[in-house]
Amino acid sequence: MKISTRGRYGLRLLVDIAEHANEGPIALTVVAKRQNLSEKYLQQVALLLTRGGFLTSVKGSGGGYLLERKSEEIMIYDVLDLLEGNIAFEEPPGSEENAIERVIRLHFYQKLDQEVKKVFEGLSLCEVTKAQWFTYVI
Amino acid sequence: MVYLATCRENCSIRSISEATGISSGYLEQLMIPLRRAGLVQAERGVQGGYRLAKADITCKEVLAASEGDFEPAPCKNCTRTDACKTHQIWSLLQSAVVDFSSQVTILELASHLVESEAGGGI
Numbered sequence: 001m002k003i004s005t006r007g008r009y010g011l012r013l014l015v016d017i018a019e020h021a022n023e024g025p026i027a028l029t030v031v032a033k034r035q036n037l038s039e040k041y042l043q044q045v046a047l048l049l050t051r052g053g054f055l056t057s058v059k060g061s062g063g064g065y066l067l068e069r070k071s072e073e074i075m076i077y078d079v080l081d082l083l084e085g086n087i088a089f090e091e092p093p094g095s096e097e098n099a100i101e102r103v104i105r106l107h108f109y110q111k112l113d114q115e116v117k118k119v120f121e122g123l124s125l126c127e128v129t130k131a132q133w134f135t136y137v138i
Numbered sequence: 139m140v141y142l143a144t145c146r147e148n149c150s151i152r153s154i155s156e157a158t159g160i161s162s163g164y165l166e167q168l169m170i171p172l173r174r175a176g177l178v179q180a181e182r183g184v185q186g187g188y189r190l191a192k193a194d195i196t197c198k199e200v201l202a203a204s205e206g207d208f209e210p211a212p213c214k215n216c217t218r219t220d221a222c223k224t225h226q227i228w229s230l231l232q233s234a235v236v237d238f239s240s241q242v243t244i245l246e247l248a249s250h251l252v253e254s255e256a257g258g259g260i
Contacts, residue, residue: 003210003228011224019223036218076227098159100140103250108197108242115238119230128223 007083009037010045014054014079018071018129025057025064045083052082071129077120087120088113139190139200142178143248148187168204175203190244197247198239208235 016031028046032039046065049055056068067074080087090109093102141157142149151169155162169188172178177199179191201208211228218225 001210003231008211008224008228011227012222015223096159098157099251100158103247104140107247107250108239111242112235112238116231116234119234120227123227123230128227131223131226 001087001089003080004084005041006045006048007080009041010049010083011076011079012037013042013045014049014067014074014125015129017055017065017067018074018125021067021071025062025066027064030064048083049079052079054079054082067125071126072124074125075121076123076125076128077117079125080120087116089116139172139177139195139244140247140251142188142190143244144251145189148181148185148189150187154188171203172200175199177203193245195244196240197242197244198236200244201239208232208239210235 012035013031016035017026020026028039028042031037032042046055046057050057050065050068053068054074055065057063057065077087088109089112090105093105097105141154151162151165154160154165158165160168169178169180173180176191177195178188180186180188210231211225213222213225213228216222216225
């Protein structure tokens with residue numbers, strides 16, 4: 001599994017907006033400069049994140065994007081699930097799945113996905129911006 | 139590897155191919171990095187073939203040998219790593235995957251295979 005550009009840029013956008021939440025709506029031009037990312041690409045990702053209920057857009061001069069919810073309530077798993085379509089190693093079984101493939105799918109990939117889900121369901125955007133959670137690792 | 143774990147004797151590429159559905163040509167290619175990593179042994183001759191080189195092989199070892207280390211995002215040569223908070227998300231994902239796949243052994247998966255066959259689960 002590789003996280004796509006959409007997933008990586010989308011999270012950087014959310015983290016950037018969360019870190020500057022006290023500055024009001026954030027224009028994508030500003031994020032593009034700060035993060036050294038293409039503004040055009042950010043527009044596409046921002047649209048997706050808005051439809052997904054993570055961002056809200058404010059029109060007009062001084063407009064930009066705000067978090068739709070508190071960063072404590074935005075879970076990294078939900079964001080990745082939206083941006084990546086489906087964050088999983090397990091692939092749906094083909095019509096001719098044999099016994100070995102089945103065992104590996106059910107007892108390895110499926111459990112691995114549960115493990116990854118567990119980690120990211122418990123991780124909020126707020127914790128990422130504060131980086132308090134880093135103590136979790138091993 | 140799971141199939142090899144169920145075999146008592148050396149397995150020919152042909153029998154592995156029949157059991158797994160992987161083409162012989164691709165199996166030959168897969169065996170190269172697996173042998174190099176010390177995970178399978180090959181023997182020539184009439185009774186020759188492949189077998190697991192040791193008992194406690196983990197999924198992590200097999201995946202690392204055949205696919206390289208798991209890197210969910212291209213952070214390796216990035217200069218922003220220290221300041222980038224999303225980088226920490228990817229290293230968390232990486233350790234979750236590496237930790238889990240280090241805990242699951244090929245023998246354990248093979249034992250599920252034997253169970254499912256015994257129960258007529260194929």
